Structures are given as structure tokens and as C-alpha cells.
Amino acid sequence: MVVLSKIYTRTGDKGETALSNGARVAKHDLRVSAYGTVDETNATVGLARLHAGGEIAEGLARISNDLFDLGADLATPDQHLDHTLSYTPLRMVAAQVDRLEREIDALNARLQPLRSFILPGGSPLAAQLHLCRTVCRRAERLATELAAHEAVNPEAVRYLNRLSDWFFVVGRIANNDGADDVLWVPGLTREN
Numbered sequence: 001m002v003v004l005s006k007i008y009t010r011t012g013d014k015g016e017t018a019l020s021n022g023a024r025v026a027k028h029d030l031r032v033s034a035y036g037t038v039d040e041t042n043a044t045v046g047l048a049r050l051h052a053g054g055e056i057a058e059g060l061a062r063i064s065n066d067l068f069d070l071g072a073d074l075a076t077p078d079q080h081l082d083h084t085l086s087y088t089p090l091r092m093v094a095a096q097v098d099r100l101e102r103e104i105d106a107l108n109a110r111l112q113p114l115r116s117f118i119l120p121g122g123s124p125l126a127a128q129l130h131l132c133r134t135v136c137r138r139a140e141r142l143a144t145e146l147a148a149h150e151a152v153n154p155e156a157v158r159y160l161n162r163l164s165d166w167f168f169v170v171g172r173i174a175n176n177d178g179a180d181d182v183l184w185v186p187g188l189t190r191e192n
Contacts, residue, residue, distance in 0.1 A: 012027065015027050015028075017032060019031065020072065030146045031074060031150070034139065035070075035071045037135065038160075039071055040139070041132060041135045041136045042071075044135050045063055047128055048060055048129055051124050051128055052125055052174075056125070056174060059166075066096055066163075070092055070156055072090040073092050074143065074152070077150065077151070078150070078151035078152075097158045100162040100166050101162060104169050107169050107173055111169070111173070111177060111178045114181075116185075117184040118181045118183055119182040119183070119184050120182075121182040122174070122180045122181055126172070129174055133167035136163050136167060137164050140161055140164065144157055
């Protein structure tokens with residue numbers, strides 16, 4: 001259980017922070033950047049939830065909780081590298097990725113196939129979901145970069161990859177099941 005009785009600690013005043021295993025690292029450490037961008041993704045989800053209702057709101061609530069799980073996963077270096085943990089760290093699992101895939105497939109079945117790339121926009125919710133998607137993609141890039149240097153749970157990376165797809169499909173759902181998608185017109189302004 002987390003207990004936050006004091007919000008500021010002054011322990012980060014010199015540019016360091018603690019990972020969940022207690023190790024001190026620079027605030028610009030790649031691991032911190034990865035889980036920090038997952039937190040940023042979650043903040044964009046909070047904004048999207050302001051515009052959402054029904055099944056989209058329910059899905060975003062699940063995603064928000066998952067993103068805290070994901071942040072905890074990325075904030076905890078592989079326990080095989082550090083045996084100081086007195087607990088079993090929370091890790092993303094295949095079932096979370098599988099759930100996203102099932103949801104993507106079910107929602108995508110409602111949509112007409114795309115014949116053009118789409119631009120972020122349409123409804124306020126769709127625009128916000130595209131922001132969620134792009135921040136999620138940045139989190140994925142940072143997590144894969146981290147994985148090139150340190151052990152990272154592969155399910156965490158898979159989750160981020162599927163999640164950006166989920167945001168894309170749900171953005172189309174938020175645009176009247178794709179009917180109000182804003183289509184890219186290549187070279188539209190080249191002759192003006």
C-alpha cells in the first residue's frame with residue numbers, strides 16, 4: 001500500500017530520483033524518461049476521459065490503471081540484476097496485451113477500411129485520443145531504447161505498441177465510427 005504523508009522530500013534537489021528498488025539515478029536517466037513518458041501518456045488519457053462516455057470512458061479507465069502498472073514495471077529494474085527487492089515487482093503480463101488486441105479487433109470490425117491516412121481531429125475526443133497515441137508512441141520509443149541497454153519486460157513494450165493502436169482505433173470510433181475522420185490529402189496546399 002502506498003502512503004503519501006509528505007509530498008516533497010527534497011531528495012531530488014540535486015537532479016536524482018529513486019527507482020522502486022531504492023537505487024538513485026539521474027532524473028534524465030533513460031529508465032526515468034521511459035516511465036515518465038508513460039505517466040505523461042496517462043495524463044493525456046485523463047484529458048480524453050473528460051470528453052468520453054460509455055464504452056470509451058470504460059476503456060480509458062482500464063487503460064489509465066494499466067499505465068500505472070506499466071510505470072511501476074518500468075521503474076523497477078530486473079530483479080535478476082538486483083536481488084535487494086523484498087517484494088515481487090509488478091510486471092505487465094500477456095493477458096493485458098491480449099485484452100487490448102481483443103478490444104482493437106472488436107472495435108475495428110465496426111469501421112470501414114481506410115483508403116487514406118487520417119489527420120488528428122474531427123471530434124474533440126478523437127483529437128485528444130490522437131494526442132494520447134503520439135505520446136504513447138514516444139513512450140514506446142523510449143522503452144525500446146531502454147531495452148537496448150538494460151533488461152525490460154517484453155510485455156511492457158508489447159503493451160505500449162498495442163496501446164497506440166488502441167488509441168488510433170478508438171479515435172476513429174470517436175469520429176462517428178470513422179465517418180467524421182479528417183482525411184489526409186497529399187499535396188493539398190502545394191499549388192497555393
